[in-house]
Structure formats: C-alpha cells, structure tokens
Amino acid sequence: MMGATSPSGLELTMAVPGLSSSSGSEGAGCNNNNAGGGCNMRDLDINQPASGGEEEEFPMGSVEEDEEERGIGGPHRPKKLRLSKEQSRLLEESFRLNHTLTPKQKEALAIKLKLRPRQVEVWFQNRRARTKLKQTEMECEYLKRCFGSLTEENRRLQREVEELRAMRVAPPTVLSPHTRQPLPASALTMCPRCERITAATGPPAVRPPPSSAAAAAPSPFHPRRPSAAF
DNA sequence: TTTGTCAACATGAGGC
C-alpha cells in the first residue's frame, strides 16, 4: 500500500480528466455533465515520459489545459493522482525542512516537481494532517501505558492500605513524660509535623533536627514508630 | 469484496 510513498515501483497510471480543477474554490467531484456520465478522463502514466521523450508537464493536466477546458464540463474531481517516487521524495525532503511553505516556495516547488501549486499545497496540508494524526496516536498509546501502570500502582497501594488496616489493633496510649501515667484523650494533640498524637502538656517544643537526626535520636514526642504503623 | 491509503475537495476559523 502507501501508493505515493511506496518504493515498490508501482504501476503509476492515472487518468487525467479533460477538465482539471484549478486552485482556489474549485468545485468538488464530477458533475456528470459530460457524455456518458463520465468525467472525460484520459489515462496516462506519470512514470512514462510523454511521447517524444518529454515528460508530462502537469500530470493532472497543465495549467493551460485547466484554464482552457474549465467550464466546458464544469468542475469535476480528477481521477487519483499517484505521485512518482521522485516527486514524493522531494516533497518529503521539503517537508522535513519546513512544514509550511511560503507562496514563493510553493511556486518553486511546484515548478520543480512539475505539479500545480495547488497540488503542492494540498500535499502539504495532507502531510501535516497525517503527521498530527500520528503524533496523536503515539500520545494516545503513551497515555494508555501510563494509565495501565498507574492502575497497577493504585491496586498495589490499596492492597497495602488493607494490610496496614488489618495490622492496626488499638489507638496508641500516650504516657505523660512527667508522671509516666497514661494521659487522658483531652490532653492529647496531633503533632503537625509527623501527624502523630502527642501530649499537649509536654515540655517546650524544640525544633527537631533534620529528619535523619530525628530518626537517629527519637524524642519522647516522636517515639520511633513501627515501620508498618501509621 | 473488503480494507487501508492518499490526493483532492469542502468548510469554517483566524490572521492580515
């Protein structure tokens, strides 16, 4: 597949309508005004040089031809053009350098490729669309993978929460640092740093050293908690 | 026959 970009030396035959659309607001499709309900197509092979050894100037019909014949049968949709490998290669090369063309660049490229500027313009439009589509698909795949790993992580954490809940037996009993007697619940407060319950009537709070030091020397307010405890 | 690809086209939005 991928006719235009296929390197397979396809039989690049095409039918050129007698009336070819022009740039701008050309109508779409064949209006079947021609005899036989057709679009007055004529076949030609864009890979083959034109008779006399010359290449076809405009595979879809030259500009002169367009303007000469437009209006006889009305606007129509030409048969499918297959760009030659060389045309595709040059277009891709231009696209790599720049995803958009200035009118001058378009004109120059059209002349170089023996295409109409409109065809170059359409090619770039479609190429941009394909690029964007591909990017979107890749992003979609990436987000899917993220979703999968996050779902797995979420499951794992939920399991851990369940395990920890099962391990928890009773609320902790806090002893007074002075009397060594259990403190009433009303005397307890939540330590904002570690979110643990501590005695509100303890000695003046001393700013704890950095966490590593705090872990190394637990204070009476922050007894070393079991690793699996909240 | 079905399906995928792609040139060509239509249309609406935005910039100038």
Added chain:
DNA sequence: GCCTCATGTTGACAAA
C-alpha cells in the same frame, strides 16, 4: 476579501 490552516469527507486505487 483573500489566504492559509485544521479538520472532515469523498472517491480512486492497490493489496489482502
């Protein structure tokens, strides 16, 4: 108003 772009659609064509 013209031009360009993004987006969606159509139809021809080739391959499965």
